[in-house]
Amino acid sequence: MIRFTRVRKEYPRTGVALNDVSFQVNKGEFVFLTGPSGACKSTILKMIFADELPTSGEVKVANVSSATLKHRDVARLRRKLGIVFQDFRLLEDRTVEANVSFALEVTGAPRSVIGSRVARVLTQVGLSSKARALPTELSGGEQQRVAIARALVNDPVVILADEPTGNLDERATRGVFELLRDINATGTAVMMATHNLELVKRSDCRTLEINRGQLVFDSHEPMTGQGER
């Protein structure tokens, strides 16, 4: 479902960031992306949601190839993805409910389905009682749950989370991680960038380790021939 083939990324001012990286993530997997700060974790995720393009090589996501990607394809691609960041990126002047339904509205979803879908994901992340609250009235962990609900509301094939627990204390970190595991259990793939090694070690999820722009470790490469390539 996500396939990197000999991907190289150069940035205009900082030069080569990623060099000759290939890997594949299948449907329904949970994958940690680890490595020190500056390793290129964010860059890899950005290439998956087409915020950056590879300098050479190919990034293929849900059958959309970076080689043939047009500007107008980006929106359609992103509707199949759910994206979560360290800093939540919520709209502070809208309620929790409005923040989540926003993601459906901008895709032109009919009004009739929005209400029930929003209620469903808010229940899923355990925030149905705070639907009318503003983001500033919530804890960090709760804000990140809102962001996850927003990522989830479009029924994505994969959730891309870039250091989702980076701003959270230990308890909230566990909570968000458990939530992502639960979501993964329902069949949604999750790709989570983190440098929280504690979290990685304690779970038995697949881990891709990046260092200095190279893939240095893949805990269990998925078997080829299983699922789509």
Next chain:
Amino acid sequence: MRLAWREAVMAFRRAPMLNALSITTIAFSLFAFGLFGLVALNMSQALTRLEDRVEIRAFLGDGTASEAAATALGDITAFPEVASAALVTPQQALDRARKELGEFNDVFDAGLLPSSIDIQLKPGFRDPEHVRAVAARIKTYDFIEDVRFGEEWVEKLHQIRNIATLAGTALGLTFAIVAVIIIGSTIRMAILARAREIAIMRLVGATDSFIRAPFLIEGSLKGTLGGVLALLLTWATNEIIGRVAFSAAFFDLRLSILGIFAGALIGLGGSAFSVGRHLRDV
């Protein structure tokens, strides 16, 4: 589309100060343009009034047969450039001269003045070239002794008209460009104020046209409101000038509507430009 309207209205309500400021800015830049337009309009009308006085006078030789004069009058009236032509007898000429010269009226004697055909040209044919051409054509009648049309005056008037048109176009263009830039930058401000929202919209898969729509609506609304405000300001200024100095002509309904429409269009264009640039940049 309904959502786009809702977003545009919400944007208005969420930042009333910023929006009031940008509408005022738009209004004042259009006001400057409106004042310029008013000056241009009055200049043009004054020139047209002067040009109305452009006249060709063809003097008939002594003893011209009245039938010949009547035929010539018919021919001349039929010229495509000619609006009207009339035969002026020596007595009429004398009356006119007396009226124009007031107290010196007794120095004239009807016998001294020849009769003439006085010709008015249609608007658009009052420039030196056309006037000269018509005069030359009239001169071909052998009973016409002399043709006069104040050559120097016609020439000068035409020059003034040309300069006024050139200066007016240059100034008008400058004012319009300034208005577009100012409006574009106020809308750019509105966009930057919502950059975060736009970034999130793109993240969750909104298309560019979806993101653009509320801004285009917002821009045209602001342009329209700014246009109405500018028109009111221009009108008020015109009233005040009318009271303390001289009364000047104001835009008619068609021009007023055109002005507001131009405001809306500038608002739309400014926001299309600004949003386009923003979407390309990020």
